[in-house]
Amino acid sequence: MPGGALASRGMTPPLMAKSPTPQSHGFGRYAPSPSGRLHVGNLRTALLAWLIAHHTGRELLLRFEDLDADRCSPEIATGQEQDLASLGITWPQEPVFQSLRTDLYEEAIGTLRASGLDLYPCWCTRADLALAAPHDPQRPYPGTCRNLSEAKRKERLEVEERKPALRVDLGDVEIEWDDMILGPQVGRSSDPIIQRADGAFTYNLAVVVDDSSQGVDQIVRGDDLASSVPVQAALYDALASPRPTWGHVPLVLDPSGSRLSKRVGSTTLESWGRDGTALAQLGASLGLCNKTEQAITSDQLLERFDLGSINREPWTFESE
Ligand code: GLU
Numbered sequence: 001m002p003g004g005a006l007a008s009r010g011m012t013p014p015l016m017a018k019s020p021t022p023q024s025h026g027f028g029r030y031a032p033s034p035s036g037r038l039h040v041g042n043l044r045t046a047l048l049a050w051l052i053a054h055h056t057g058r059e060l061l062l063r064f065e066d067l068d069a070d071r072c073s074p075e076i077a078t079g080q081e082q083d084l085a086s087l088g089i090t091w092p093q094e095p096v097f098q099s100l101r102t103d104l105y106e107e108a109i110g111t112l113r114a115s116g117l118d119l120y121p122c123w124c125t126r127a128d129l130a131l132a133a134p135h136d137p138q139r140p141y142p143g144t145c146r147n148l149s150e151a152k153r154k155e156r157l158e159v160e161e162r163k164p165a166l167r168v169d170l171g172d173v174e175i176e177w178d179d180m181i182l183g184p185q186v187g188r189s190s191d192p193i194i195q196r197a198d199g200a201f202t203y204n205l206a207v208v209v210d211d212s213s214q215g216v217d218q219i220v221r222g223d224d225l226a227s228s229v230p231v232q233a234a235l236y237d238a239l240a241s242p243r244p245t246w247g248h249v250p251l252v253l254d255p256s257g258s259r260l261s262k263r264v265g266s267t268t269l270e271s272w273g274r275d276g277t278a279l280a281q282l283g284a285s286l287g288l289c290n291k292t293e294q295a296i297t298s299d300q301l302l303e304r305f306d307l308g309s310i311n312r313e314p315w316t317f318e319s320e
Contacts, residue, residue, distance in 0.1 A: 027060065028220060034072045034073060035071040038268060041222065041251065047286075048220055048247075052220050055306075061091055064097045065207070067203070119194070145164070163198070166194055167191045174186060181248055187227065204235060208235040220247040250312060260317065285311070
């Protein structure tokens with residue numbers, strides 16, 4: 001329910017400034033970080049995002065999440081575009097780059113502040129947080145810095161050499177969502193960091209601001225991000241922006257049962273071949289074609305696509 005986090009405090013949520021999206025439904029999107037070539041798992045998620053978007057009458061936007069300047073580069077983004085295009089994935093307008101949109105994130109922080117929410121400096125380190133809840137991987141923020149008095153916050157800002165991050169108190173709310181792929185889900189939101197100590201805007205803030213301002217109402221992405229839905233949903237509510245629908249795609253494993261990742265040099269399109277092998281294998285993994293149908297196109301996969309047939313189990317990728 002939009003406005004939930006604020007409404008639960010008896011406040012009226014502010015209206016978020018948004019670009020016009022008065023269409024019956026919005027866009028889907030694929031939002032890679034240009035920090036390495038897309039591997040088989042990324043490509044499969046992108047294909048599924050494209051199929052689900054088009055199957056439900058949407059176009060798929062492409063957005064590069066390049067806020068981490070040390071790890072991302074425009075050259076990698078170009079390579080990712082080529083990989084996606086060679087699978088027959090299309091996008092209707094020029095991709096956007098988060099690094100060029102920081103004024104929007106700043107503006108959103110102003111909106112959160114103006115709405116009366118508590119945006120507070122936080123000096124907690126990872127080690128502090130691990131100590132507070134050592135066995136809970138989803139640990140909610142223990143509230144250490146939230147509970148400091150205004151005077152104490154001021155004092156620490158003056159005396160601490162270390163700069164603080166910026167957190168927002170969104171309350172400890174239970175969030176339910178009906179995931180297009182995983183089914184009904186529930187999780188708890190917790191005060192997210194929205195700006196890091198070095199001034200960088202965080203993924204959670206940027207992704208919500210962008211999806212919201214780009215008119216995205218359908219998000220299909222890897223299931224490693226399912227755990228970030230509660231915080232993101234609470235941010236949508238706080239910004240008085242309607243929540244999108246989410247679908248989280250199960251992992252791709254290698255034959256040893258390990259998760260594929262950019263870092264361990266898993267198969268990319270370059271090593272896999274751009275001759276149709278890749279699309280046929282991805283299509284086969286979704287039950288839409290046979291691995292040997294190397295002349296298959298993304299449009300043909302779309303004709304055969306059915307939301308109900310998505311495999312909810314991890315897919316083991318056997319490179320040949
Ligand atoms: N940029 C993220 C990634 O490359 C995806 C974020 C999202 O889809 O919300 O893993």
